[in-house]
Amino acid sequence: MCPAMKYSSRMNALEEGALLKAFQDSGRPGLISFSAGFPSTETYPVEEIERSLQRVMRNHGHEAMSYCSSSGYDELRRLIQNRLHQKFGLNYGLNEIIITNGSQQGLDMSAMLFLNPDDIVLFEAPTYLGAVSALKIYQANMVSIPSDENGINMQELARTLAKYGNRVKLIYVSPDYQNPTGRSWALDRRRQFIDFISDYPIPVLEDAAYSELSFDEAPQKPLAYFDQSGQIIYIGTFSKVFCPGLRIAWLCSKSELIEKYLLLKNTADLSSCTVAQYLMADYLNHNDMEDHIKRISTLYTHRRDVMVAQINRCFPGGVRFTLPKGGLYLWLELPENIDTDRLLPLAIERNVTFMEGAAFYPDRSKRNEIRLNFSNMKDADIKKGIEILAQLIRQSVSPPERATSSVNRR
Ligand SMILES: Cc1ncc(COP(=O)(O)O)c(C=O)c1O
Numbered sequence: 001m002c003p004a005m006k007y008s009s010r011m012n013a014l015e016e017g018a019l020l021k022a023f024q025d026s027g028r029p030g031l032i033s034f035s036a037g038f039p040s041t042e043t044y045p046v047e048e049i050e051r052s053l054q055r056v057m058r059n060h061g062h063e064a065m066s067y068c069s070s071s072g073y074d075e076l077r078r079l080i081q082n083r084l085h086q087k088f089g090l091n092y093g094l095n096e097i098i099i100t101n102g103s104q105q106g107l108d109m110s111a112m113l114f115l116n117p118d119d120i121v122l123f124e125a126p127t128y129l130g131a132v133s134a135l136k137i138y139q140a141n142m143v144s145i146p147s148d149e150n151g152i153n154m155q156e157l158a159r160t161l162a163k164y165g166n167r168v169k170l171i172y173v174s175p176d177y178q179n180p181t182g183r184s185w186a187l188d189r190r191r192q193f194i195d196f197i198s199d200y201p202i203p204v205l206e207d208a209a210y211s212e213l214s215f216d217e218a219p220q221k222p223l224a225y226f227d228q229s230g231q232i233i234y235i236g237t238f239s240k241v242f243c244p245g246l247r248i249a250w251l252c253s254k255s256e257l258i259e260k261y262l263l264l265k266n267t268a269d270l271s272s273c274t275v276a277q278y279l280m281a282d283y284l285n286h287n288d289m290e291d292h293i294k295r296i297s298t299l300y301t302h303r304r305d306v307m308v309a310q311i312n313r314c315f316p317g318g319v320r321f322t323l324p325k326g327g328l329y330l331w332l333e334l335p336e337n338i339d340t341d342r343l344l345p346l347a348i349e350r351n352v353t354f355m356e357g358a359a360f361y362p363d364r365s366k367r368n369e370i371r372l373n374f375s376n377m378k379d380a381d382i383k384k385g386i387e388i389l390a391q392l393i394r395q396s397v398s399p400p401e402r403a404t405s406s407v408n409r410r
Helices: 010-012 017-023 048-065 074-088 103-114 129-136 154-169 188-199 257-269 274-286 287-312 341-349 378-398 399-404
Strands: 097-101 120-125 141-148 168-173 204-207 232-239 250-253 329-333 369-373
Touching: 048 274, 048 341, 074 097, 074 250, 074 274, 097 103, 097 257, 103 129, 103 168, 103 204, 103 232, 103 250, 103 257, 120 129, 120 154, 129 141, 129 168, 154 168, 154 188, 250 257, 250 274, 250 369, 287 329, 287 378, 341 369
Parallel strands: 120 141, 120 168, 168 204, 204 232
Antiparallel strands: 097 250, 232 250, 329 369
């Protein structure tokens, strides 16, 4: 860089780049990648997409290659509106839905809208690290609230709100098959959260990226379903159930906030890619999306099971995990003495990657957890990659621990 140029102070907030690394590594030939949160590319319905593109070009070529309104292509918004109603009982009006360039843009715009330097954002720990980066770059302080098998810890939430009061400007949560843990909030916890939080004038960003990837249970009602005050901003995406390459996602709000988001969207990029929106709408109108989601869920359930069986077969005692009922991730707690910072380079040397759990805590406080993506690799690679990880973990476990610990699988 030219020595006279200075970065903005915001760049100090982005010291990590673990997500960037996972994205950069993802195309490396021969790599067994359990790191990036990608759907499996072979599930992308390329032929149907090609047919949609041809139809769009034939029937709407000129409109599809033009600018679009900042709120998005009306037909696509209508289709999303109907899906949200049918699947989740959500009742958003057309003007309460904006198409965004990935749900990552919804996170970025939310930070732009609500955060000033030194404001406080509350979030579940661990949490999606792309959200942490998107919120942190606006120089907010990230304060974590522990979560358990059933969702965010309500006592801790109450205690933290009492402590920080009106410095808290945003709450970020992801109640369905969360990234990174794969856990979902129980119905009771959803109700308790909404009852409690409606007493505070704080916007809540509900990230529903994985809500449709449910393996063997009906999708849960979102927080937005219970929200009476218009406090929930709901963001969803086609990235995980269809393909991330189109970058089609949505942001919904029942309040006047949507006008502000629209201004920000217009400022950020004028509109999302028009042809991608036409293509997505055509695909939805000519194909059975629910059938597609069922098929990929069956594949991911299978891959989850292959991974779990291999972990049970190869990993040493003292490893704990919860079986995810949806989403893309398995979250593992390794024996305490394993430092995943040291484990990762050893794994990369053997052509296997994973995400260190520490990356999902802004203070990197826990060193012995890892996130494994199970959607992206074929059976043979899952088995081989897990076996390599198991060997490395065994080498790292001190002999006394190996002798005494028992496998504890939740
Ligand atoms: C929880 C969560 N939210 C949002 C995103 C961003 O997805 P996209 O921008 O592709 O919609 C991701 C991607 O991994 C995610 O895991």
